[in-house]
Amino acid sequence: LFVALSWMCVLLNPCQSQEVHDDKPNIVLMMVDDLGIGDLGCFGNDTIRTPNIDRLAREGVQLNHHIAAASMCTPSRAAFLTGRYPIRSGMVSNAVDRVIITLGAPAGLPHNETTFAALLKKQGYSTALIGKWHQGLNCQSRYDQCHHPYHYGFDYYYGMPFTLIDPCWPDPSRDTELAIRSKIWLCVQLVAVAALTFALGKLSRLVSLPWSLIFCMILFIFLLGYFWFSSYKSPLYWDCLLMREHDITEQPMKAERAGSIMVKEAISFMERNREGPFLLVFTFLHVHVPLPTTTEFIGTSKHGLYGDNVQEMDSMVGKILDAIDNFHLKNRTLVYFTSDHGGHLESRVGHSQRGGWNGIYRGGKGMAGWEGGIRVPGLIRWSGRLPAGKVIEEPTSLMDIFPTLAAVSGSSVPQDRVIDGRNLMPLLQGEVQRSEHEFLYHYCGAFLHAVRWHPKDSDAVWKVHYVTPVFQPPGAQACFETLFCRCSGKLVTYHDPPLLFDLTRDPSESTPLTQDTEPLYDVVIQTVANAVKEHRKSILPVQQQLSELNYDSPWLKPCCGVFPFCLCDTEGGTSTVRA
Numbered sequence: 001l002f003v004a005l006s007w008m009c010v011l012l013n014p015c016q017s018q019e020v021h022d023d024k025p026n027i028v029l030m031m032v033d034d035l036g037i038g039d040l041g042c043f044g045n046d047t048i049r050t051p052n053i054d055r056l057a058r059e060g061v062q063l064n065h066h067i068a069a070a071s072m073c074t075p076s077r078a079a080f081l082t083g084r085y086p087i088r089s090g091m092v093s094n095a096v097d098r099v100i101i102t103l104g105a106p107a108g109l110p111h112n113e114t115t116f117a118a119l120l121k122k123q124g125y126s127t128a129l130i131g132k133w134h135q136g137l138n139c140q141s142r143y144d145q146c147h148h149p150y151h152y153g154f155d156y157y158y159g160m161p162f163t164l165i166d167p168c169w170p171d172p173s174r175d176t177e178l179a180i181r182s183k184i185w186l187c188v189q190l191v192a193v194a195a196l197t198f199a200l201g202k203l204s205r206l207v208s209l210p211w212s213l214i215f216c217m218i219l220f221i222f223l224l225g226y227f228w229f230s231s232y233k234s235p236l237y238w239d240c241l242l243m244r245e246h247d248i249t250e251q252p253m254k255a256e257r258a259g260s261i262m263v264k265e266a267i268s269f270m271e272r273n274r275e276g277p278f279l280l281v282f283t284f285l286h287v288h289v290p291l292p293t294t295t296e297f298i299g300t301s302k303h304g305l306y307g308d309n310v311q312e313m314d315s316m317v318g319k320i321l322d323a324i325d326n327f328h329l330k331n332r333t334l335v336y337f338t339s340d341h342g343g344h345l346e347s348r349v350g351h352s353q354r355g356g357w358n359g360i361y362r363g364g365k366g367m368a369g370w371e372g373g374i375r376v377p378g379l380i381r382w383s384g385r386l387p388a389g390k391v392i393e394e395p396t397s398l399m400d401i402f403p404t405l406a407a408v409s410g411s412s413v414p415q416d417r418v419i420d421g422r423n424l425m426p427l428l429q430g431e432v433q434r435s436e437h438e439f440l441y442h443y444c445g446a447f448l449h450a451v452r453w454h455p456k457d458s459d460a461v462w463k464v465h466y467v468t469p470v471f472q473p474p475g476a477q478a479c480f481e482t483l484f485c486r487c488s489g490k491l492v493t494y495h496d497p498p499l500l501f502d503l504t505r506d507p508s509e510s511t512p513l514t515q516d517t518e519p520l521y522d523v524v525i526q527t528v529a530n531a532v533k534e535h536r537k538s539i540l541p542v543q544q545q546l547s548e549l550n551y552d553s554p555w556l557k558p559c560c561g562v563f564p565f566c567l568c569d570t571e572g573g574t575s576t577v578r579a
Contacts, residue, residue, distance in 0.1 A: 024123065024277040024409050025382060026270075026333040028320065029401065031080070031281070032313060033073065033132060033164070033288040034365060036343025036356025037377050039310050044359060048307050052318030053379070056337055060381025061390045061428050065461070067397045067440055067452070068341045069420075071366050071373035072484075073163055074099040074134050074546065075443075076340045076398065077283075081115040081135070081152065083402025083413070083421035087443055087539055089113050091135075093546035094446040096486065098366075100136055100550060103162050103239050104557040107549035108136020108147030110542070116402045117279060118153030119411045126273040128156040130266050131283035134163045136545075138556040142563065145246060154281075158244045158265045160258065161558075164285050168240035169255040169292035191217055237566065238557045248560035249570045255292035259285055261571065263316050267323040274327045277409070282320065286313035289347050289354050306354050330383050334408060337379040338398060341365055342372045345478035362477070362509045366484035368444030369465050371509055386428050394435035395454050395461060400424045418538050439531045444487035446544060451528045452503075463509065464528045465499035467492050500524060 037043050041050045042057035043064075069079030075086035075098065086092050089110055100107050117127045129149045136147030149157040195217040201207035241251040242258060250258075266282050285292070291309040301307025317337070324333050343356020345364035355364065363370025378396060380386060399421035406413050407423045422436035435454060442450040449467040454460070469485035469492050471478055479485040486492055500513045500521060515521045543549070559566035 024125070025385075026273075026276045026329055027120070027125075027279045027405060027408075028270075028324065028333055028335045029279075029281045030284070030317060030320070030335070030337045031077075031131075032284045032286060032337075032339045034341070034344050034347075034356055035287055035310070035313075035339035035377070036358045036364070036372075037339070037361065037375050038357040038359030039287075039343065040377055042379070043377055045357070047302050048310050049301070050310065050314040052314050052321060053337060053377075056317070056321065056335065056379050056381055057389075059383065059388050060335070060379055061386050061392060063378030063380070063396050064391060064393050065395045066338065066376050066378030067395060068339075068374045068376050069397060069399050070098075070443060071341045071364075071368045072098045073132075073340055075445075077134060078109055078113075079420075080340070080398045080401060081109070081117070082113045083116070083399045083419045084113070084417070085399070085420050085441065085443065087446060088418060088420075088542070090542040090545045092443065092446045092544055093550065094488070094544065095547050095550075097550055098445045098484075098487070098546060099163070100134060100546065102235070102552045102557075103137050103241075104552040104554060105136070105550050106139045106553065106556060107545040108139070109152065110545070111146075111151060113152075114414050114417075115152045116405045117149075117281070119402075119406050119413075120277075120279045120409050121153045121155070123409045123411050124277065125409065126156075126269075126278040127154045127281075128266075128269045128279070129154045129159065129281045129283070130157070130262050130269065131159040131281075132163055132285055133157075133159060133161045133283070137161045137558060140556075142556055142558055148246065150246075156245065156269060159242065159262060159283070160253070160285060161241070161243055162239045164255065164288040164290065164292070165235055165239060166290050167234050167236040168253065169290045191220060241558065241560075242571075243558075247570075248558060248568060251558075251560045251566055251568050254569075254571075255285070255290075256294050257571075258292070259312070259316060260294070263319050266320055270323055270327060270329070274329060276329075276332065279405075284313055284316070286310070286316070287356065289344070291354060304352055304354075306356070310356075334380070334382040334385075336381075336401065337377065339376040340398075341374060341376060342367075345372075346480050346483050360508050364478060366479070367469055368442050368447075368487070369450030369463075369468055371463075371503070371507065374442060380424070380428060387430065390428075390430075392427060394427060394433075395437050395440060395452060396424060396427070396435060397421060397437065397440060439528070439535070441532075441535055444485075445546070447487045448532065449487070451532060453524065453528050453531070459504060461503040462524045462528070463501045463503050464525065465495055465501075467494055468499065469493075498525060498528075 038045055039048055041054040068076045070076040070086055075091045078086045078089055078091035121127050133149055138144050139146035195214055198209050198214050236252045240253050242249050242253045269280055287309045291305050293309045293312055297308045297312040301311050324330055342358045342364045345355055347355035358364050358372035361372035361375050363372035365373055367373035402421045403413050403423045407425050413419045426432045438454055440452040450465045453462040469479055472481040501509045513521060560568035
């Protein structure tokens, strides 16, 4: 009788059944593109308004020593998804290009890598990626989508499979092109049918036409296709596109409206799955160049178009947070906010800066060792579970999100590979005061440039630089002549002995320590050298995706129609949000 009554209580008490879901929180991860740590109010900026992100900091935990595993988009995101240095997955390069350069490249995150989305999906989570992907798309044909997010644990996808590039915005009017495209394709079909009919009639001797006429019709089709394709050599038509699930919805995309559509998609996903648990990974197109911004925000900041774009991004964060509140999910949802790496110092037009500000930290995007390229904002809120307003100065990493999500979802990390991230929950909840990261390794492509050491018995955070980029022109603090700093060759400096800094005393890395100025110099250099030897033993040889497979193949470029007539806009003037 007692057992029966207990079951009746469970069935009749919705609150009790809800507690089962509370054990597995909903998870919302937000990653901004190219945001500098100094661009946010909660990290010291008092000239750009970011009230919604600042609110997230007040209500959650702020990670002041949060480190990206790479200073470029593709490898940093690969490490974020897998909890592993990109050198382990092969998402690195020993050449100049350190990101996937086009949707026509067969490079992508290997299928044998496990993402946190795959872990959570096995725990019953509904999973969605909305926004930028940049982990590859096709392998052998334009339709195979071998690197689509669906192969990595995501149930739903809407967004940009590539990344923003300058041709994406401002975009030219395509109304005429879209109208002509349908008529030209109809013309091609009619000519093809006529040519085939005449050829069959000629072979069966039912019609008497010269073969030259039939060949001319076929030649007309090929020439029309060739000239159409040649007129669309701009990446605008082949890389600037949006997808919903497996289908292209805009080719080329209207970049200024893409962000608002993505926010609507995110809110719709949360509403559909409000009973939980769900994982939403929202990867902004903001604040990457060319900074597509709606007229509502243009001119609203003190920092030109870049500041306008940051403030628009903040408003989008606010809409997502408001939706969580409106769906009464705040206490059941873990929210995380970060950037994939530091701001891009070399991005400018004339004297107008189009990249982010990295605060007191030296360097920026593309610089793997200098702090400005890899120090990123980190904010985590889980109301009722994590203390509000807490600030942590211990070293943490974007790779930590993988084991942290495994822990809060009741999953476990794979045991058949090295996981470089660490579970953040004990540190966030105050159960421990020290980071589990004793060493963090900073790669520039496939080349190790620097190592961070946080001794277990000391508050110091030592930074050893083996390689640093050569800034150009002389006297500059970035690589303005090459747009991105190099990882090897003549445009880097190899340091022997290495440069040494104590980040607790010199976070700007302005004055290298020497044997004369630092009594522990030799001990630190030797300890880090020994750690590097052990670390390299754990690196297994794999194919370098961004070296060997990072080339442009026109046959892999996605197309929303029949190639090469690839123009479409199914979004129209408004978004079509999945019901």
